Amino acid sequence: MDHPWRLQEITQKTVRQHDYTVALLPVGALEAHGMHVPYGSDAFHSAMVADRICAKAWDRGARPLLLPAIPFGVQGNTRNFPMTINVRQSHIDAVITDIVESLEFHGVKKLVIVNGHGGNDFKPLLRDLYPRTPVFLALVDWWKVGGDAAKEIFAKGGEHADEMETSVGMALFGHLVHLEDAGDGAANRSRFDAVEKGWVSIARPWHLVTNDSTHGDPRAASKEKGERYIELVVDRMAEFIVQLAAAKPDERFPY
Numbered sequence: 600m601d602h603p604w605r606l607q608e609i610t611q612k613t614v615r616q617h618d619y620t621v622a623l624l625p626v627g628a629l630e631a632h633g634m635h636v637p638y639g640s641d642a643f644h645s646a647m648v649a650d651r652i653c654a655k656a657w658d659r660g661a662r663p664l665l666l667p668a669i670p671f672g673v674q675g676n677t678r679n680f681p682m683t684i685n686v687r688q689s690h691i692d693a694v695i696t697d698i699v700e701s702l703e704f705h706g707v708k709k710l711v712i713v714n715g716h717g718g719n720d721f722k723p724l725l726r727d728l729y730p731r732t733p734v735f736l737a738l739v740d741w742w743k744v745g746g747d748a749a750k751e752i753f754a755k756g757g758e759h760a761d762e763m764e765t766s767v768g769m770a771l772f773g774h775l776v777h778l779e780d781a782g783d784g785a786a787n788r789s790r791f792d793a794v795e796k797g798w799v800s801i802a803r804p805w806h807l808v809t810n811d812s813t814h815g816d817p818r819a820a821s822k823e824k825g826e827r828y829i830e831l832v833v834d835r836m837a838e839f840i841v842q843l844a845a846a847k848p849d850e851r852f853p854y
């Protein structure tokens with residue numbers, strides 16, 4: 600099958616044949632995911648989900664361009680797990696700023712950042728770049744897109760290497776997931792009520808929150824659940840990409 604949206608895989612001949620108006624940039628992380636899902640999960644998820652979004656949007660007539668995933672993420676408070684690699688937010692922001700400049704130069708005026716890691720935060724970058732580039736920037740934490748349906752699909756919630764993330768991994772790269780090694784995903788509470796209630800936000804030292812970095816019991820995960828969730832996210836996001844690709848950037852855009 601031909602994948603004319605995958606910039607890494609296509610040639611200039613293909614690029615010259617299409618009028619790409621929207622780019623997607625997946626961003627991941629390189630971190631411990633319990634004992635059972637791989638370090639690259641967040642980059643794999645975001646790249647593979649973005650790829651499926653592009654495929655569906657392409658089928659519906661849009662011409663998105665998929666950029667390769669940035670494989671690193673922000674891990675300042677999670678680095679106590681072995682071989683978790685931290686790249687600072689400001690450094691990732693600088694890379695994305697350069698990518699935006701190139702897209703602008705090539706006439707691609709819309710970019711969707713497909714974030715796959717909860718520790719990355721690109722909203723301040725969007726505000727920072729707003730007055731500095733004509734490129735319209737949008738941000739999606741892809742795993743939140745089906746949040747309203749997650750309770751119907753998954754028995755247990757969580758934040759990391761949990762039932763959802765493990766199921767999604769089983770659906771997308773099952774050969775790298777080892778469910779038999781999964782723990783119970785139990786999490787410790789902060790001594791401060793205000794933190795637990797969410798009134799006060801902190802960078803949680805993840806090794807004090809969890810045992811093996813898993814947050815939420817993953818043991819009921821399945822490939823089928825993962826496929827169901829991905830399907831929902833891809834459908835919703837493909838619709839957005841189609842609308843975004845078709846939208847004319849007049850003075851009232853995006854309202």
Ligand SMILES: [Zn+2]
Nearest residue numbers: 640641760764
């Ligand atoms: Zn993850």
